[in-house]
Amino acid sequence: MAELRKETSQEMGLHDEQLKGRTQKKFFSIDESENLTYFHSFDVDTTKSATIDALDMTPREINREIRELMEKGIGDITVDNPMSRHGVGVGILNRLNLTFSDSLGYFGCGLIDGPNVHIKGRVGWSCAENMMAGTVVIDKNAGSTFGAAIRGGDLVCKGSVGARTGIDQKGGTIIVGGKTGAFSGFMMQRGRMIVLGDAGMNLGDSMYDGTIYVGGEVEELGVDCVQADMTELDVRYLTEKLALYGMKTPRGVEKMQKHTSGKMLWNYANLEPNEKKLIL
Amino acid sequence: MCGIAGIIHKKAGKGVNIGQQMTSMLQALKHRGPDSTGYAMYGKDNGNQILRFKVAEAADLEGSYDIHAIIKDRLETVNSRLTELGVKVVKKESPTEYAHRYEVEFSGDMKKVADFVEDVEGVEILSIGNSLELVKDLGDASVVSDQYGLNDFNGTHGIGHTRMATESDVDIRSAHPYWAYPFSDVAVVHNGQLTNYWTNRRSLERSGHRFSSNCDSELIAVYLADRMSQGDDLETAMKGSIDYLDGVFTYLVATKDQLGMAKDVMAAKPMVVYEGEDMIALASEEVAIRTLFDHRIETFDPYHGEVKVWQN
Numbered sequence: 001m002a003e004l005r006k007e008t009s010q011e012m013g014l015h016d017e018q019l020k021g022r023t024q025k026k027f028f029s030i031d032e033s034e035n036l037t038y039f040h041s042f043d044v045d046t047t048k049s050a051t052i053d054a055l056d057m058t059p060r061e062i063n064r065e066i067r068e069l070m071e072k073g074i075g076d077i078t079v080d081n082p083m084s085r086h087g088v089g090v091g092i093l094n095r096l097n098l099t100f101s102d103s104l105g106y107f108g109c110g111l112i113d114g115p116n117v118h119i120k121g122r123v124g125w126s127c128a129e130n131m132m133a134g135t136v137v138i139d140k141n142a143g144s145t146f147g148a149a150i151r152g153g154d155l156v157c158k159g160s161v162g163a164r165t166g167i168d169q170k171g172g173t174i175i176v177g178g179k180t181g182a183f184s185g186f187m188m189q190r191g192r193m194i195v196l197g198d199a200g201m202n203l204g205d206s207m208y209d210g211t212i213y214v215g216g217e218v219e220e221l222g223v224d225c226v227q228a229d230m231t232e233l234d235v236r237y238l239t240e241k242l243a244l245y246g247m248k249t250p251r252g253v254e255k256m257q258k259h260t261s262g263k264m265l266w267n268y269a270n271l272e273p274n275e276k277k278l279i280l
Numbered sequence: 281m282c283g284i285a286g287i288i289h290k291k292a293g294k295g296v297n298i299g300q301q302m303t304s305m306l307q308a309l310k311h312r313g314p315d316s317t318g319y320a321m322y323g324k325d326n327g328n329q330i331l332r333f334k335v336a337e338a339a340d341l342e343g344s345y346d347i348h349a350i351i352k353d354r355l356e357t358v359n360s361r362l363t364e365l366g367v368k369v370v371k372k373e374s375p376t377e378y379a380h381r382y383e384v385e386f387s388g389d390m391k392k393v394a395d396f397v398e399d400v401e402g403v404e405i406l407s408i409g410n411s412l413e414l415v416k417d418l419g420d421a422s423v424v425s426d427q428y429g430l431n432d433f434n435g436t437h438g439i440g441h442t443r444m445a446t447e448s449d450v451d452i453r454s455a456h457p458y459w460a461y462p463f464s465d466v467a468v469v470h471n472g473q474l475t476n477y478w479t480n481r482r483s484l485e486r487s488g489h490r491f492s493s494n495c496d497s498e499l500i501a502v503y504l505a506d507r508m509s510q511g512d513d514l515e516t517a518m519k520g521s522i523d524y525l526d527g528v529f530t531y532l533v534a535t536k537d538q539l540g541m542a543k544d545v546m547a548a549k550p551m552v553v554y555e556g557e558d559m560i561a562l563a564s565e566e567v568a569i570r571t572l573f574d575h576r577i578e579t580f581d582p583y584h585g586e587v588k589v590w591q592n
Contacts (some may be wrong), residue, residue, distance in 0.1 A: 084566040102576050105567045122579060124566055125550055143581050144547060162581045163547035181547050183583040200584055201545075 006050065038113070040067070041094040044075030055081040056090075060062075062088045070096060082109060084124065095134075105142070109136050118212075125162070127154045131172065137245060144181065147174045150191070156245050163200065166193045171209060177247055183222065185212045185259075196249045204259050212259040213238060215249035226262035234258055281444045283309030284456075285563040286532045287572075288437035288539040288592050291517045299425065299570055301431025305561070306440045307560040308419035308568040312471075313444035313571035316455035318416030320534055322465030325410040327384045329390065329464070332406040332414050332426040333358070333397065335412055336378040337451050339418075340402075350402070351377055365393055371413075375428040379406075379417065379452075391462035394444050402567060404453060404492050406416075409465035411435070415454040436592045437539050439532045441469040441581030447496045458501035461490060463508060470497035472549045480524070489553055515589045518542045522585050532562065539590040542585060547584035554579045559589050560576040 031254055050069050054062045062079060066089070069077055076097040086105035089098060089112070096115040100108075102120030113132035122140035131150040138160070144162030147155040151171040160178030164186055171191040179197035185204040191211075198216035204223025212225070213234070221227070238253040249256060284307040289296055303352055312499060340347050353357035362384070364370060371383035386393065393407045399492040407414030413435075415428045421424055421442065424432055459539040460466035477496040480503070485491065490501045507517035518533065518540050528548035533540045541562055543551060552566045554577050562570045566579055582588060 084570045086565075086567065095332075102572075103566060103579070105565060122566070123577065124552070140578070141580050143550060143552070160580070163584055181581075183546065 038093040042070040046075035048074045049076040051078045228258045230258045281312045282346040283312030283442040286439040295434035299430040303425040305568040306573040313442040316443045320457040322411045323435040335495045350360040352380040412465040453493045454495040460501040460505040467499040470531040474527040476526035545585040
């Protein structure tokens with residue numbers, strides 16, 4: 001593959017796949033900290049704990065209860081009996097240790113920016129959609145569109161996941177302990193996906209950028225997705241990343257397959273308006 | 281959208297209350313489709329055939345002054361045609377004015393019976409079988425269950441559907457499940473959209489199959505009936521459907537002693553499976569399966585293009 005032309009945005013480190021991530025490098029300046037505080041984010045103390053019994057609660061009541069505890073400064077919350085309900089643990093915009101003692105339904109932990117979430121069960125479709133930062137760790141399986149459009153953070157499923165994992169992924173890392181279904185990495189734009197098991201058909205279909213590592217067999221690559229050479233940096237990155245979550249691949253990370261976009265499809269040189277304000 | 285659910289007990293013995301279990305699951309899926317709810321449940325086979333049919337749509341009751349007389353006429357015609365064919369009705373039940381359940385003694389050609397009865401204007405056979413009871417009507421699961429007295433239904437397995445009408449009307453005709461005419465005891469529920477419905481429908485109609493609605497899901501029931509009439513077993517017929525059907529789908533099919541599930545190659549429609557030692561439960565969402573348990577369960581999502589069949 002010919003050497004890629006360096007655009008202005010690349011030179012400024014916007015999508016050069018540095019391990020530190022672009023936002024940390026360029027945007028989080030202490031001088032701008034007041035611009036980086038969300039409405040409805042709370043300063044919590046992770047040494048203060050509380051438990052919610054959600055057995056007879058609606059998703060709205062569970063989310064409200066989590067918010068009220070955070071308002072009180074509680075930073076370590078356990079939700080018992082979530083009963084596979086949909087849309088819980090969403091919209092949390094500050095650091096928080098949040099544990100669900102059982103499975104969640106659809107759209108669990110969506111639109112989050114900062115919390116560390118542990119789900120001691122499985123999740124339905126679209127877990128952690130649009131996640132910005134933080135970690136979400138699922139002990140069992142996950143449904144389809146796992147980590148759709150995530151922009152940052154680590155999203156980890158220790159079991160297998162459904163189809164279209166990381167569809168429209170724009171950053172962050174998705175780790176799958178088992179296998180992933182068809183069309184994983186569809187329209188992926190940035191970030192990394194690490195699959196320790198097999199990947200279904202059309203892996204990385206129409207991907208613009210980003211990297212997909214697969215430890216098992218790939219049923220079929222999608223359009224625009226190509227196999228790339230593993231480097232020492234890849235091996236080091238994978239080893240350290242997987243160690244964070246106590247995961248490993250039976251064949252060793254050196255034998256994982258790396259996949260990237262085969263065509264230069266992106267138009268990142270055309271920055272979004274607020275990116276231009278910060279850079280130019 | 282639409283929600284589908286199924287349950288099969290491997291060691292049911294005299295049967296468990298699957299009516300209540302199915303209602304519980306379907307009610308939890310109400311948000312996926314509030315227009316109509318349907319059940320295909322399998323009870324005890326006492327040697328007789330069970331004929332479920334309707335002589336009008338629920339909405340017809342509000343649309344015509346003389347509908348009650350029309351319904352009475354249609355029912356009398358059905359009764360006389362059954363008598364004419366030598367079908368002995370041993371038990372009659374009428375949960376509603378328009379929906380009827382007959383238990384009949386008949387050892388002849390049930391397809392001929394179905395065709396002759398359906399020839400009466402406004403009459404549609406919902407199901408025929410030794411143990412299949414197919415019930416569908418407008419409203420959510422609790423409404424339909426109360427209306428048809430399904431909360432005490434004992435059996436071995438069943439499938440159900442909550443419908444959000446998209447490509448056809450909100451009426452009983454377009455509600456699921458669909459009976460796989462003319463096969464007794466075979467029913468189908470589907471979540472998705474089929475894009476080669478008309479092409480395949482025309483082809484199957486030329487082969488002599490009948491469609492009772494314009495709902496794309498009926499194609500699955502008719503296709504499976506067609507394949508099984510040519511000697512396929514259920515699993516083989518279902519595997520063939522993965523290529524035959526174009527579009528997005530997850531469907532469930534039940535026979536007298538089996539429950540099957542198939543998912544399209546893009547895995548575009550959801551399905552969650554609980555596979556226990558004594559019972560298998562499936563639903564579009566885990567939240568439905570959880571209504572059956574007061575403890576943690578292990579579930580999984582089937583993969584793209586996957587077909588699974590369970591035996592009771």
